Amino acid sequence: MTAYIEEETQDRPHVSYSFTLEGLPGAPDIDEVEATLETIEGVECKIVHPSNSAWITATAATGPEQIIEVFAELGITARLTDASQLRHAAPADMTTGRRRSQRPVPTRMRRRRRSADRSLDRARRAGYTPQRKTEPTQDDVLYTARDLVTPARMWVALVFTLPVLVLAYFRPTQFDGWQWVELALATPVVTWCALPFHRALLGGVRRGSTALDGASAVAIIIAYLWSAAVIFAAPTGHRGWHSGFTWFATTRGTANGPELFLDVACGITLLLLIGRRYSIRARTLLLDEMTARTLDPDTEYIRFCKKRGQAEAAEERIPVSEINRGDDIVVHVGEIVPVDGVIMGGRARLRPGLIDAHEPIDVKVGSIIYAGSVIAEGEVKVRAQRTGHATRWSAVEHWLADVEARQRYASVQHAQAAAALLPVAMAVALTSFVLWGLITGDYNAALRTALAVLSGVAPVALALSPALAMRLGIESAARNGVLVRDGETLRTLETVDTIVFNRVGTLAQDEMFVESVTAAEGDSKEMVMRIAGALSMNSQFAVPRALVAGARDARAGADDDRELPARYELVSVDYARTGDVTGRLALVYVDEDGHESTTHIDAMLWRPSNLSHLKGNLAVAATSGGTPVVVHWKGKDRGVITLHDPFKDDADDAIALLEGQGLETVMCTRDTYAVARRFADYLGISTVLAGITADKKPGAIRTLRANGAEVAMVGDRTVIDALRAADVSIMYATADDIETGRKRNRRVSVMLLRQDVTAVPQLIAHARNVCGIKDRNLSLAWMYNIAMLFFAAIGVIPPIIATVLMLGSSLLIESLSMRARRFPRSL
Numbered sequence: 001m002t003a004y005i006e007e008e009t010q011d012r013p014h015v016s017y018s019f020t021l022e023g024l025p026g027a028p029d030i031d032e033v034e035a036t037l038e039t040i041e042g043v044e045c046k047i048v049h050p051s052n053s054a055w056i057t058a059t060a061a062t063g064p065e066q067i068i069e070v071f072a073e074l075g076i077t078a079r080l081t082d083a084s085q086l087r088h089a090a091p092a093d094m095t096t097g098r099r100r101s102q103r104p105v106p107t108r109m110r111r112r113r114r115s116a117d118r119s120l121d122r123a124r125r126a127g128y129t130p131q132r133k134t135e136p137t138q139d140d141v142l143y144t145a146r147d148l149v150t151p152a153r154m155w156v157a158l159v160f161t162l163p164v165l166v167l168a169y170f171r172p173t174q175f176d177g178w179q180w181v182e183l184a185l186a187t188p189v190v191t192w193c194a195l196p197f198h199r200a201l202l203g204g205v206r207r208g209s210t211a212l213d214g215a216s217a218v219a220i221i222i223a224y225l226w227s228a229a230v231i232f233a234a235p236t237g238h239r240g241w242h243s244g245f246t247w248f249a250t251t252r253g254t255a256n257g258p259e260l261f262l263d264v265a266c267g268i269t270l271l272l273l274i275g276r277r278y279s280i281r282a283r284t285l286l287l288d289e290m291t292a293r294t295l296d297p298d299t300e301y302i303r304f305c306k307k308r309g310q311a312e313a314a315e316e317r318i319p320v321s322e323i324n325r326g327d328d329i330v331v332h333v334g335e336i337v338p339v340d341g342v343i344m345g346g347r348a349r350l351r352p353g354l355i356d357a358h359e360p361i362d363v364k365v366g367s368i369i370y371a372g373s374v375i376a377e378g379e380v381k382v383r384a385q386r387t388g389h390a391t392r393w394s395a396v397e398h399w400l401a402d403v404e405a406r407q408r409y410a411s412v413q414h415a416q417a418a419a420a421l422l423p424v425a426m427a428v429a430l431t432s433f434v435l436w437g438l439i440t441g442d443y444n445a446a447l448r449t450a451l452a453v454l455s456g457v458a459p460v461a462l463a464l465s466p467a468l469a470m471r472l473g474i475e476s477a478a479r480n481g482v483l484v485r486d487g488e489t490l491r492t493l494e495t496v497d498t499i500v501f502n503r504v505g506t507l508a509q510d511e512m513f514v515e516s517v518t519a520a521e522g523d524s525k526e527m528v529m530r531i532a533g534a535l536s537m538n539s540q541f542a543v544p545r546a547l548v549a550g551a552r553d554a555r556a557g558a559d560d561d562r563e564l565p566a567r568y569e570l571v572s573v574d575y576a577r578t579g580d581v582t583g584r585l586a587l588v589y590v591d592e593d594g595h596e597s598t599t600h601i602d603a604m605l606w607r608p609s610n611l612s613h614l615k616g617n618l619a620v621a622a623t624s625g626g627t628p629v630v631v632h633w634k635g636k637d638r639g640v641i642t643l644h645d646p647f648k649d650d651a652d653d654a655i656a657l658l659e660g661q662g663l664e665t666v667m668c669t670r671d672t673y674a675v676a677r678r679f680a681d682y683l684g685i686s687t688v689l690a691g692i693t694a695d696k697k698p699g700a701i702r703t704l705r706a707n708g709a710e711v712a713m714v715g716d717r718t719v720i721d722a723l724r725a726a727d728v729s730i731m732y733a734t735a736d737d738i739e740t741g742r743k744r745n746r747r748v749s750v751m752l753l754r755q756d757v758t759a760v761p762q763l764i765a766h767a768r769n770v771c772g773i774k775d776r777n778l779s780l781a782w783m784y785n786i787a788m789l790f791f792a793a794i795g796v797i798p799p800i801i802a803t804v805l806m807l808g809s810s811l812l813i814e815s816l817s818m819r820a821r822r823f824p825r826s827l
Helices: 002-011 027-037 064-073 082-089 107-126 151-169 178-193 195-206 214-233 262-277 286-293 392-419 421-440 443-456 459-479 487-495 503-507 525-535 542-556 616-624 651-660 673-683 694-706 717-725 735-742 759-793 799-821
Strands: 014-022 044-048 053-059 077-080 300-305 314-319 328-331 340-350 375-386 482-484 498-502 513-519 567-575 581-590 596-606 627-633 636-644 664-668 687-689 711-715 728-732 750-752
Touching: 014 064, 014 082, 027 044, 027 064, 064 077, 151 178, 151 262, 178 195, 178 214, 178 262, 195 214, 195 262, 214 262, 214 421, 214 443, 214 799, 262 443, 262 799, 286 392, 286 459, 328 340, 392 421, 392 459, 392 482, 392 735, 421 443, 421 459, 421 759, 443 759, 443 799, 459 482, 459 487, 459 759, 459 799, 482 759, 487 728, 487 759, 498 503, 498 694, 498 717, 503 542, 503 664, 503 673, 503 711, 503 717, 513 525, 513 542, 513 616, 525 542, 525 567, 525 581, 525 596, 525 627, 525 636, 542 627, 542 636, 616 627, 616 636, 616 673, 651 664, 651 673, 651 759, 664 673, 664 694, 673 687, 694 711, 694 717, 711 717, 717 728, 750 759, 759 799
Parallel strands: 498 664, 498 711, 664 687, 711 728, 728 750
Antiparallel strands: 014 053, 014 077, 044 053, 300 314, 300 328, 328 375, 340 375, 482 750, 513 636, 567 581, 581 596, 596 627, 627 636
C-alpha cells in the first residue's frame, strides 16, 4: 500500500488547494502576500481579492497546515474549502490495497503515451509553440456583457422606440387607444433589447455587487411597470385619454390620471445600446493585434538543408513547429518572419512593426531580424537563432498578457469602487420621490425626478476615468518599445525625482576598445595584455571582449621574444561578486632549440575603486584615461589597461532632457572618482557615485531612498539586484531578459527594447502625461455625478436628457483618455 501511494505521488507531483480567506489586506498588498507564500518550495499562489479566496498549487510533500500557518503569520485566517478537504483526504483513505481500474491500460499504450510525452517535451525545448484557443469570456459582472449588445437589438430598439417617442411628445398623433399601442411597442424594447442591462443587474445582485448599468436598468423597469400598471388599472388606459410632454418636474403633470413613462423606458434602452455598441473601448488592443499576427504552427516555410554526399543544399517545406536553431529559412514578400536570427542571404525592406524598437527597416546580410517582422520588399534567408516561445515576439506577447491580466484586475477594483455610487443614487432617487410626492402631491413629477436621478448617474465614467487612461498609456509605451509592468509603475514614475544610470550598458555603447597599456617597471606591456586576454577568454561582457581583442592585436604586432611565453593557456577561472576575475594560467615557453617548458601562475584582473589602491605610474594611468583594469600576478600589480567605451549618440541630449524635467541625474560606476567625474562632466550629469562595486550597488540605491529620494534606476542584466532595490527599475532588455523580468522573483518595472537613452526622458514625460489625464478624468467624473444628482433631484433635468448626459460623460472620459496613446516623440 505504501508503495502504491508513493507511485501515485510520483505520477501526480503537485496538488491543488483552495482556501477561503478572512482579514485579507487591500488589493495593492496582495502581491506581497502571494510572494511570501511562494517562498515555500514548489508553491504557486493566486489570490482572488473580490471573492476573498486563494488558489494554491504545491508539491505533494507540502501539507495545507503549513500554508495555513504562513497565512496566519501575515494576519490572515485561511480555511480549506470542502472540495479541497475531500481531495486531500482521499489518498489517506486508501487502506484496502491497490486500486485497479475496470479496464487496465495495456502496456503498449503506456509506452506510446510515455513516448508522446517525451516527444512533446523535446519539441517544447526546441521552440515549439502550441496553438492557443481563445474563447470569449466575461471579465466581471459589473460591466454589461459586450457580446450581448448586438446590432439586432440596437436596430429593433430604434424601430420600436421612434414611434413611442412620437406618440409621447406630439399630442396631435395621439389617437384613441394610442397608449395601448405604445405599451405593445415598448414591451420588446424593455425586455429583449434591454436584456444585457437586466442580465448585468441580476448577475450583480446574485454576487452581492452592483452592476455599473444597474441604475439605468432599474429606471427602465420602474418606468415600464409604472406605465403598464396605470394603463391597466387607472384612467390613463381609457379611450380618449391624452398626455402632454413636460420637461421639468416643476411643471405640473396631467390632471386626469397618472402619466406614462414608456418614452423614458425605451429612450434609455436605445441610448444605452447605441452608446455601449459604439464605445471607443471597442478598439483593438495591441495584444489582440499581436495574437492575430502570431503564426499558426502548421504554416510552412522553405528550409535549406545540405545532405550528406550532395554539393548543393536541398529545399524542403516544413511547418513552423519543426524549425530548429541553425536552420536556414527563406522568407518572401508579404510573409511573417517566424524566427529570431541573422540574415545569411538577400536583402529586404520591412513593414513598420507593431512595436517600434528603433531598429533599421532596411536589412541585409549580417543584420539581425526578429520574429513578427513582415517583409514588404525583397527576399531573405534567415538562420534561426531563436524559435517558437524563445523568440522576442513571444516574450513580449507573454509580458503584455501579464500586464493585461493585472490591468483587468485593477479595472475590476475601480469598477467595484464606482459601483458604490449606485446605492447612493438609489437612495437619492427614493428620497426625491418621497419628498416631491409629499410636498407637491404630484407623483408624476416625483417619479420623473427619481427616473432622472437613476438614468443620469454615471458610474461607468467613474470606473473608466482611472483605468482606461492607464491601460492605453501602457499600450502606447509598448508600441514604442517600452514595456511597462502596470499602472502603478506609471504612477511611481510620475513622482520620481532621481534617475540613476549604471554607466556600463546604459550611457555607453556595448563595445569597448583598448585605449592604452601601462606596464610597471621591469614588466612587458605585451605580457600584461596577453595575460589579461587569457583571463577574459570565457566571458562575453564588453570588458572581457575588449581585452581579448586587444590581446590578439598585441600578439599580431609583436616580435618574437624568447623571454616571453609562446602560449598562454587558461587552466581555471573564478568570478567574484565584486567583478574581479582570478584564474590559473599555464605559460608555455619555447627555447632556441624548440623545447617547451610550462610555468603555472595565479593571476587576477581587478578594477580600482579608490585612488589609494595604486601607486606610481600605474596610479597615473588609472586616473588619466578611460576605464582602468589592473593586471596582477605573482603578488604584484604588473600593469594597467585603460578601455574606451564611446557614449551613445543621444546620451548627452537625454541627460539634458532629464535635467530639464527637474530630475537629478546620477551615474553609478565602480571607476575611480577622477575617471567617473570626467565622464559625468562630458554628459552633464549632476552627481557621481564612484568606486561602487557590483555587490555594493544595491546598498547605494537603498541609501539614496533612505535619504528621501524617489529613485528610478536604469541598467542592464548585470546589475539586476541594484535595479530591484530602486523604486522603479528600468532595464535594457533582450528576449531572455524579458522572460526573466516577467517572473515574480525577478520583477522588473520597465523593459526597454530600444537601446537609445532618449527612451528614459520620453518614458518620464509619458508617465506624467498619463497620470495627469487620469487625475483630470477622475475629477471630471466626480464633478459630473455630484452635479447630476443635485440637478436631477430638484427636477431641472428630465430623464431622457439625463440619459444623454450620462452617455456623453462616459464618451467624454473615453475620448479624453485616448490622449494617453500619444507617446512623446520629441521633447
